[in-house]
Amino acid sequence: xxxxxxxxxxxxxxxxxxxxxxxxxxxxxxxxxxxxxxxxxxxxxxxxxxxxxxxxxxxxxxxxxxxxxxxxxxxxxxxxxxxxxxxxxxxxxxxxxxxxxxxxxxxxxxxxxxxxxxxxxxxxxxxxxxxxxxxxxxxxxxxxxxxxxxxxxxxxxxxxxxxxxxxxxxxxxxxxxxxxxxxxxxxxxxxxxxxxxxxxxxxxxxxxxxxxxxxxxxxxxxxxxxxxxxxxxxxxxxxxxxxxx
Amino acid sequence: xxxxxxxxxxxxxxxxxxxxxxxxxxxxxxxxxxxxxxxxxxxxxxxxxxxxxxxxxxxxxxxxxxxxxxxxxxxxxxxxxxxxxxxxxxxxxxxxxxxxxxxxxxxxxxxxxxxxxxxxxxxxxxxxxxxxxxxxxxxxxxxxxxxxxxxxxxxxxxxxxxxxxxxxxxxxxxxxxxxxxxxxxxxxxxxxxxxxxxxxxxxxxxxxxxxxxxxxxxxxxxxxxxxxxxxxxxxxxxxxxxxxxxxxxxxxxxxxxxxxxxxxxxxxxxxxxxxxxxxxxxxxxxxxxxxxxxxxxxxxxxxxxxxxxxxxxxxxxxxxxxxxxxxxxxxxxxxxxxxxxxxxxxxxxxxxxxxxxxxxxxxxxxxxxxxxxxxxxxxxxxxxxxxxxxxxxxxxxxxxxxxxxxxxxxxxxxxxxxxxxxxxxxxxxxxxxxxxxxxxxxxxxxxxxxxxxxxxxxxxxxxxxxxxxxxxxxxxxxxxxxxxxxxxxxxxxxxxxxxxxxxxxxxxxxx
Numbered sequence: 001x002x003x004x005x006x007x008x009x010x011x012x013x014x015x016x017x018x019x020x021x022x023x024x025x026x027x028x029x030x031x032x033x034x035x036x037x038x039x040x041x042x043x044x045x046x047x048x049x050x051x052x053x054x055x056x057x058x059x060x061x062x063x064x065x066x067x068x069x070x071x072x073x074x075x076x077x078x079x080x081x082x083x084x085x086x087x088x089x090x091x092x093x094x095x096x097x098x099x100x101x102x103x104x105x106x107x108x109x110x111x112x113x114x115x116x117x118x119x120x121x122x123x124x125x126x127x128x129x130x131x132x133x134x135x136x137x138x139x140x141x142x143x144x145x146x147x148x149x150x151x152x153x154x155x156x157x158x159x160x161x162x163x164x165x166x167x168x169x170x171x172x173x174x175x176x177x178x179x180x181x182x183x184x185x186x187x188x189x190x191x192x193x194x195x196x197x198x199x200x201x202x203x204x205x206x207x208x209x210x211x212x213x214x215x216x217x218x219x220x221x222x223x224x225x226x227x228x229x230x231x232x233x234x235x236x237x238x239x240x241x242x243x244x245x
Numbered sequence: 246x247x248x249x250x251x252x253x254x255x256x257x258x259x260x261x262x263x264x265x266x267x268x269x270x271x272x273x274x275x276x277x278x279x280x281x282x283x284x285x286x287x288x289x290x291x292x293x294x295x296x297x298x299x300x301x302x303x304x305x306x307x308x309x310x311x312x313x314x315x316x317x318x319x320x321x322x323x324x325x326x327x328x329x330x331x332x333x334x335x336x337x338x339x340x341x342x343x344x345x346x347x348x349x350x351x352x353x354x355x356x357x358x359x360x361x362x363x364x365x366x367x368x369x370x371x372x373x374x375x376x377x378x379x380x381x382x383x384x385x386x387x388x389x390x391x392x393x394x395x396x397x398x399x400x401x402x403x404x405x406x407x408x409x410x411x412x413x414x415x416x417x418x419x420x421x422x423x424x425x426x427x428x429x430x431x432x433x434x435x436x437x438x439x440x441x442x443x444x445x446x447x448x449x450x451x452x453x454x455x456x457x458x459x460x461x462x463x464x465x466x467x468x469x470x471x472x473x474x475x476x477x478x479x480x481x482x483x484x485x486x487x488x489x490x491x492x493x494x495x496x497x498x499x500x501x502x503x504x505x506x507x508x509x510x511x512x513x514x515x516x517x518x519x520x521x522x523x524x525x526x527x528x529x530x531x532x533x534x535x536x537x538x539x540x541x542x543x544x545x546x547x548x549x550x551x552x553x554x555x556x557x558x559x560x561x562x563x564x565x566x567x568x569x570x571x572x573x574x575x576x577x578x579x580x581x582x583x584x585x586x587x588x589x590x591x592x593x594x595x596x597x598x599x600x601x602x603x604x605x606x607x608x609x610x611x612x613x614x615x616x617x618x619x620x621x622x623x624x625x626x627x628x629x630x631x632x633x634x635x636x637x638x639x640x641x642x643x644x645x646x647x648x649x650x651x652x653x654x655x656x657x658x659x660x661x662x663x664x665x666x667x668x669x670x671x672x673x674x675x676x677x678x679x680x681x682x683x684x685x686x687x688x689x690x691x692x693x694x695x696x697x698x699x700x701x702x703x704x705x706x707x708x709x710x711x712x713x714x715x716x717x718x719x720x721x722x723x724x725x726x727x728x729x730x731x732x733x734x735x736x737x738x739x740x741x742x743x744x745x746x747x748x749x750x751x752x753x754x755x756x
Binding site for chain 2: 029041043075079081083091095097099106111112113115117171174183
């Protein structure tokens with residue numbers, strides 16, 4: 001039997017490992033229920049990233065989900081199109097159109113309080129007065145109390161004060177060239193920046209959604225791409241428990 | 246089994262009787278008129294008008310020349326019909342079921358019930374006197390079939406009874422052919438053939454009649470069929486009128502209420518009453534109407550519709566609370582009434598307590614109800630596939646809880662965008678050759694280079710639906726220099742003879 005001996009460099013390695021573990025990667029379990037995504041309106045990247053993150057986090061959930069859009073978001077970035085959605089989500093969409101930001105926030109909160117919904121996606125344009133820090137905090141609390149995650153897509157918005165636990169900025173990125181036709185657009189890719197998060201250090205990645213599998217490469221500059229970080233397979237799949245009470 | 250007995254009631258002057266019931270009898274000549282393409286035509290006249298020479302079917306102008314002081318009132322056929330339906334329900338006092346015989350008759354099944362009235366003559370006398378009390382002139386008859394009863398009521402002696410063992414043929418033969426309930430054009434044919442009475446029609450060989458009317462399948466156009474129905478040789482199905490009670494609860498208030506908290510309390514009580522009523526019937530409400538009667542006679546109506554049948558009193562009260570914010574109580578509300586206009590069967594189940602909803606969240610149906618009360622009816626929907634090639638028609642929107650219609654699967658090699666603009670936006674596109682790939686586009690004020698493109702995917706117009714000048718669409722998936730992926734199309738081809746140069750549109754946004 002070999003006696004255990006502490007390695008001299010162990011604290012340093014542990015610190016490195018823990019820092020590494022804390023860095024966000026696709027599929028990492030997270031208690032966060034309220035995320036905010038800033039995107040441009042002429043770009044479906046915001047909603048697409050929200051759907052991709054939702055699919056990534058809740059793979060086995062078969063309940064419907066709510067997608068709330070205000071009128072401006074509907075006009076500028078279009079209406080969800082069922083044949084273009086991920087196959088597992090097509091039949092589960094419940095779509096809500098709200099005239100004003102107040103109504104959209106009401107719909108989001110009602111959705112968060114519904115036990116039959118898997119998750120809620122909101123699309124709001126600009127920085128409406130109704131979406132103050134208080135309103136944002138209400139949404140966070142409702143999401144955490146009922147365990148329904150919320151992805152709030154902010155189109156053409158300033159990064160104002162908000163209580164979302166993770167805040168992203170997303171732009172579309174050049175897609176990898178498909179093998180069979182290099183001239184065609186490839187699998188959806190986005191340049192995402194996590195600029196505020198409670199549990200993870202900020203970072204920037206290029207996310208690639210290949211048929212439901214989200215993979216990330218750290219993005220350090222415009223043209224360079226680092227090694228691909230896939231979803232962690234060694235760990236058990238995250239279990240989405242529901243917080244009662 | 247006792248022989249079948251049908252009571253036919255012919256309300257010969259129904260429209261005018263109804264008018265006089267409502268407005269009171271007058272001695273002035275009066276006509277109910279219907280607007281036709283050729284001007285007002287008289288639908289019914291009262292006795293004074295008839296004495297003055299007017300009759301149903303006359304033009305009003307003709308009647309006015311005979312009787313200048315004729316009062317003309319618009320006829321109300323829909324109201325008369327509704328009145329007849331209520332009367333049919335009332336007529337079930339003489340038999341277990343009744344049917345409407347439009348436009349002015351009723352049929353009541355009095356099989357084996359006549360002894361309750363002391364015989365069929367007494368039954369007829371009772372019906373006659375009760376209808377007269379209501380103010381309706383009626384002619385009645387009882388016969389083994391609906392056809393025979395109708396014929397005797399319209400064309401036979403008053404209060405005629407055709408007993409089961411009577412010789413029906415002999416009794417009915419003297420009646421005119423109009424007793425067969427035939428259309429006017431068929432009656433005209435019969436009159437031209439010289440057939441005036443039922444006996445004449447029976448005198449013709451059956452084969453000859455069958456051949457003459459072989460192409461007439463509707464009973465009202467085929468004298469042979471009507472004759473068989475009259476004599477009971479073929480069955481004649483009748484559609485009975487069924488009373489449908491709508492659950493209704495109300496509160497009369499001793500002191501008119503003017504303040505919102507009291508109204509909420511009353512509404513909560515009413516919702517609890519309604520829930521109890523619905524539970525007893527094993528039903529749930531889909532549509533509820535709340536009527537508030539004010540002291541000054543004004544009535545405020547509020548209606549809610551629910552996504553799924555429910556009888557949850559707290560839920561109902563909360564939904565109405567959102568709709569009562571703009572009610573002006575005036576001098577006070579003295580009567581509140583809750584009516585469930587549309588109900589569906591709902592099995593008894595464990596009650597969903599409000600505390601449980603708070604603890605475990607609301608159900609999807611309750612969530613949809615709350616959203617639709619605030620955001621409006623059409624705001625919450627879900628997409629379902631529709632059989633169409635045109636992309637924007639390929640999805641339809643329907644209510645959330647309705648079952649999804651069956652559809653063919655989608656083609657997996659089609660790459661469709663995540664979002665579709667409600668209206669495709671025109672864009673300017675630079676291309677190398679008119680049929681070639683696009684190179685650069687201008688959209689919403691910015692010019693963007695197209696780095697990659699795939700296409701065209703040609704979608705032809707749906708010729709079975711669209712006009713012949715509709716142009717085809719060539720769709721391209723493109724990716725611009727910033728990595729944004731779009732779905733654009735060219736409407737038409739250069740020189741396809743369906744318009745000028747092709748135009749380009751931006752329709753979809755890819756993930």
